[in-house]
Amino acid sequence: MSDPASIHPSATQISDKLFIAPQPSLTDFANLAAAGFKGVISNRPANEQAGQPSPADEQQGAAASGMSFHFIPVTASTITEADVRAFQNAVSEIAGPVFAHCKSGARAASLYAIGEVLDGRLAPQELPDLSSRWGVDLSIATKWLARNAERRPRVRGFFDPHTFSVQYVASDPATRQCAIIDPVLDFDEKSGSVATTSADAILRYVAEEKLTVQWILDTHPHADHLSAAHYLHGKTGAPTATGAHVVEVQKLWQSIYNWPELKTDGSQWDHLFEDGEDFTIGTIDARILYSPGHTLGSITYLIGDAAFVHDTIFMPDSGTARTDFPGGSAEQLWNSLQGILALPDDTRLFTGHDYQPSGRAPRWESTVGEQKTHNDQIAGVSKAAFIANREARDRSLPMPKLILHALQVNIMGGRLPEPESNGRRYLKIPIDALGDVAWGH
Incomplete structure (x- = not known):
């Protein structure tokens, strides 16, 4: 792996595998791949700022450079544990170095830090030292963890x-x-x-x-x-x-x-x-x-x-x-x-x-x-x-593909039909029972 500063001026390595940075341009993607990155994670909501690349453009740029792309958009006030776990899973699934970004890098770093605290590998009181060492504001993580504890x-x-x-x-x-x-x-x-x-x-x-x-x-x-x-x-x-x-x-x-x-x-x-x-x-x-x-x-x-x-x-x-x-x-x-x-x-x-x-x-x-x-x-x-x-x-919506299968089980509290004489259970599908509905494809 090349020096992260040579790949992106503000890239910071925060684990053996993970680098965080501000928003890259689409022209940076080929350089990221050439430097050895295997995947990109975007933590920016679409249209957060005028002129930022769209998630679809980033996905296309990553694919063209041979990298995977994961879209996990968050704001400072709307991070949830689902976002934290999705971020962890993406880092784990990418087979090599990972480039994660938001506008400044703070949200990407916070998702990582929150996950480390939730899993017991970091204590909350260690975050100020990490913030200083990485040069990244981790107040988002600190506030999230305090609120989550309550x-x-x-x-x-x-x-x-x-x-x-x-x-x-x-x-x-x-x-x-x-x-x-x-x-x-x-x-x-x-x-x-x-x-x-x-x-x-x-x-x-x-x-x-x-x-x-x-x-x-x-x-x-x-x-x-x-x-x-x-x-x-x-x-x-x-x-x-x-x-x-x-x-x-x-x-x-x-x-x-x-x-x-x-x-x-x-x-x-x-x-x-x-x-x-x-x-x-x-x-x-x-x-x-x-x-x-x-x-x-x-x-x-x-x-x-x-x-x-x-x-x-x-x-x-x-x-x-x-x-x-x-x-x-x-x-x-x-x-x-x-x-x-x-x-x-x-x-x-x-x-x-x-x-x-x-x-x-x-x-x-x-x-x-x-x-x-x-x-x-x-x-x-x-x-x-x-x-x-x-x-x-x-x-305009087609019916869910399982509606006729599911309802006869679910109105029985999750019980499957009783076995018939041959020992097998059978679901019953009524024909044209739901009227004139949109067809699925």
Whole structure:
């Protein structure tokens, strides 16, 4: 590896593999590759500053020079643990020296430093010395770590790339009690194969952290993945729960599947939460917000300073939930959004899906304040405009590829169909049951 200063005037080596620097020009990319760099990480949001290269241009420049490219955009106030882990994973995956940049290099260095502290390789009190040694302002990392230490609950997200779903473990550090929220049962629609890889990763985390599972929670019957709630109940003995309005979803889909023997009383779960109902995770107070619109049965789990909203709100660059599923309503969704956005601005919002716009790394945590300011489908939008825009957008969307597979499992609390006389289980796919919908390709 050449002297970093000869590659970029402000490049700083901060580990055996990682160099951080201010924004390079596109003409620098060939020099970076010639110097031995194998990958570039951009930590700048697109259009942060006039004249900066776009993520697509950087990706093209890196590819033309034989380097990989990773887009992990952050601002000083919106870094989340998901960004930190994505940064760590990118550095680990790149087979050689890594060039990470933002506007000044401070955010890239902070992502590295936060990860080192979270993993116990650095102590927070060491950051001032590192800041001086690297010549980089690490106040972003210092403030993030102090704020994170006060957060309750502790939240760990698990991203499933097959369905773009996010599963959560929300835990109380004081008692080590936890809730598992929206777990995924792996399903391959091409072969009909079922696996528990995603759910088992959650169980490993629970064991490693010495947590006790107090609840297994679903926000609603999902249309794009199968729920692993029943499987995890069998492994942990923890009660399962969802919202009380799931019975309306059951009745709706009972008709669609022509399934008269389906029990539509919600008895497939151990508990059905009512709107406004209080409960606890360890010593942390929690409350239910009924949040219909995406489905008749959608709820939000408000646990401490964290709200688990699933499809109701996506990340600010991705908008809000679709409302064209059976029982959905754009007007109901607008009303539900108002209830969530009335929470304190620093309330953390954890979404259930991320579709990685512009090819960025998966993200799933925002705040009420960020959503009110930066979500284009919400910020400065009237109720009438929201409904019109949402309904127009929904008409162009194909149905999720697993909706007809998933609903018959998820309205049963994650139970697969009973085996038939030959010992095999079968899913039932109704023909033309969802009306005139856009076709996927």
